[in-house]
Amino acid sequence: MINQEIKSYFPILKQEINGHPLVYLDSAATSQKPVQVIEALKNYYELDNANVHRGVHTLGNRATEKYEGAREKVRKFINANSTEETIFLRGTTTAINLIAQSYGRANVEEGDEIVITYMEHHSNIIPWQQLAKERGAILKYVELEKDGTISLEQVRAAVTERTKIVSMVYVSNVLGTMNPVKEVAQIAHENGAVMVVDGAQAAPHLKIDVQQLDCDFFAFSGHKMCGPTGIGVLYGKKALLDNMEPIEFGGEMIDFVGLYDSTWKELPWKFEGGTPIIAGAVGLGAAIDFLNEIGLNEIEKHEHQMAAYAMEKMSTIEGLEIYGPADPQQRAGIVTFNLNDVHPHDVATVLDMSGIEVRAGHHCAQPLMKWLEVTATARASFYLYNSESDVDRLVEGLRSTKEYFSDAF
Amino acid sequence: MPSNNLDQLYRQVIMDHYKTPRNKGTIENNSVTIEMNNPTCGDRIQLTLQVEDGIVKDAKFDGEGCSISMASASMMTQAVKGQEIDTALKLSGIFSDMMLGKEYDDSIDLGDIEALQGVSQFPARIKCATLAWKAMEKGVQNEEKS
Numbered sequence: 177m178i179n180q181e182i183k184s185y186f187p188i189l190k191q192e193i194n195g196h197p198l199v200y201l202d203s204a205a206t207s208q209k210p211v212q213v214i215e216a217l218k219n220y221y222e223l224d225n226a227n228v229h230r231g232v233h234t235l236g237n238r239a240t241e242k243y244e245g246a247r248e249k250v251r252k253f254i255n256a257n258s259t260e261e262t263i264f265l266r267g268t269t270t271a272i273n274l275i276a277q278s279y280g281r282a283n284v285e286e287g288d289e290i291v292i293t294y295m296e297h298h299s300n301i302i303p304w305q306q307l308a309k310e311r312g313a314i315l316k317y318v319e320l321e322k323d324g325t326i327s328l329e330q331v332r333a334a335v336t337e338r339t340k341i342v343s344m345v346y347v348s349n350v351l352g353t354m355n356p357v358k359e360v361a362q363i364a365h366e367n368g369a370v371m372v373v374d375g376a377q378a379a380p381h382l383k384i385d386v387q388q389l390d391c392d393f394f395a396f397s398g399h400k401m402c403g404p405t406g407i408g409v410l411y412g413k414k415a416l417l418d419n420m421e422p423i424e425f426g427g428e429m430i431d432f433v434g435l436y437d438s439t440w441k442e443l444p445w446k447f448e449g450g451t452p453i454i455a456g457a458v459g460l461g462a463a464i465d466f467l468n469e470i471g472l473n474e475i476e477k478h479e480h481q482m483a484a485y486a487m488e489k490m491s492t493i494e495g496l497e498i499y500g501p502a503d504p505q506q507r508a509g510i511v512t513f514n515l516n517d518v519h520p521h522d523v524a525t526v527l528d529m530s531g532i533e534v535r536a537g538h539h540c541a542q543p544l545m546k547w548l549e550v551t552a553t554a555r556a557s558f559y560l561y562n563s564e565s566d567v568d569r570l571v572e573g574l575r576s577t578k579e580y581f582s583d584a585f
Numbered sequence: 586m587p588s589n590n591l592d593q594l595y596r597q598v599i600m601d602h603y604k605t606p607r608n609k610g611t612i613e614n615n616s617v618t619i620e621m622n623n624p625t626c627g628d629r630i631q632l633t634l635q636v637e638d639g640i641v642k643d644a645k646f647d648g649e650g651c652s653i654s655m656a657s658a659s660m661m662t663q664a665v666k667g668q669e670i671d672t673a674l675k676l677s678g679i680f681s682d683m684m685l686g687k688e689y690d691d692s693i694d695l696g697d698i699e700a701l702q703g704v705s706q707f708p709a710r711i712k713c714a715t716l717a718w719k720a721m722e723k724g725v726q727n728e729e730k731s
Contacts, residue, residue, distance in 0.1 A: 525594065
């Protein structure tokens with residue numbers, strides 16, 4: 177159940193900012209952390225900290241159990257077949273770079289195509305740009321519909337037999353659009369390409385089932401879903417991961433080391449060079465427990481409601497333009513907007529003076545900003561701890577912002 | 586809701602420069618062009634300077650950004666026009682000190698620029714205010730070398 181009690185689990189939300197109770201509307205950038213996650217990190221460091229997979233000693237075993245236990249929680253969370261398919265990495269960016277540098281380098285050749293869309297985050301653009309440049313491949317963009325959605329016709333038009341990789345965001349960090357990644361995966365497969373899903377904005381908000389989506393890779397970050405920063409996950413189908421080479425070499429990922437040659441550990445550890453992000457994984461495990469207790473379906477429902485309420489209230493402000501799908505059912509709890517001639521930075525500063533934290537800028541999606549024909553936007557993003565009263569505060573703040581900039585000068 | 590603090594940031598003279606920018610445009614001939622942006626937020630400025638005999642004869646800017654960045658660009662062009670390079674750089678140093686909340690040299694009349702002092706209370710906005718000045722520094726330094 178989503179109720180006001182949930183907010184009480186987040187200590188940071190109890191403070192005042194600039195003399196006003198904090199309203200945090202920037203969860204798409206990073207979410208706040210519940211006491212359950214903070215406690216899990218504290219307990220790990222106070223009671224169980226040791227390096228993993230090497231100790232004979234008790235602490236080493238405990239740390240290993242916690243780390244691998246977290247991996248099992250991740251496996252269940254996304255319904256992967258096996259923990260061999262869930263690799264702990266730093267975050268979505270690192271995961272996509274791993275796919276590009278390992279799978280991409282081995283499978284993309286001159287003249288091949290990589291297909292992405294206009295609504296990607298920079299982390300799902302630049303790794304492919306680099307790969308395309310290196311291999312002499314062609315990077316293609318799927319055009320968006322006027323309302324900021326993706327049509328399967330456009331995907332079909334872009335994906336050909338030369339396409340080796342299709343990579344797409346599940347939920348747009350700017351438009352909030354929820355994309356038909358399952359259907360796109362099917363189109364990719366019909367053409368012999370693999371499907372990569374950037375799930376950074378999806379994993380916190382929807383029930384993820386990688387087998388049902390039938391995607392080949394799925395990447396997400398812990399910090400956007402109540403977990404700590406510095407931990408993320410790459411899911412990959414075992415058959416693909418088995419044939420991929422690591423891109424980081426060193427401790428932890430090796431099996432046998434000779435003077436001139438070495439062999440790798442089995443999955444998933446061959447991709448986890450160096451001492452892993454143990455505490456991060458433990459924290460992510462606690463975040464998954466927390467989200468499961470509330471229920472991902474409940475969270476998704478709450479976000480649609482928040483988006484619907486916010487869009488309804490915000491559209492009563494004259495001169496406020498909202499970007500992305502008009503139907504709140506088609507979007508997660510993200511509302512990106514501009515207010516008349518007031519620059520988004522100025523909007524964000526004025527709101528901040530009332531304790532309301534929103535994002536302003538290009539949201540790491542410059543090609544999308546170009547498509548929207550704006551240089552920057554403001555964004556309010558909602559999560560399970562936000563309520564209608566937060567939206568009311570935002571709307572009130574926006575009205576004052578508008579007045580401040582039109583009347584005062 | 587708007588507080589006194591906000592009024593310090595958005596002084597009337599700043600909004601005036603934002604809404605009616607001075608020296609907006611580009612200089613066509615005998616000029617140096619500097620483009621700079623603020624990658625974290627998307628503010629962008631294109632500054633053209635005409636420098637002759639060690640003097641900034643003309644300065645114009647174009648770009649997109651928030652009120653602070655555009656007002657600061659407008660004020661900067663106004664301040665450096667007709668000044669010797671050394672004076673322009675000195676002004677830039679004074680401005681930088683002002684933004685960092687340090688004591689600054691007040692022997693030079695700063696005119697409208699003084700209105701930007703309130704920005705120093707808003708750390709997230711300092712980069713907006715200094716963008717145009719950084720572009721100017723780069724431009725005159727290039728000219729000095731050539």
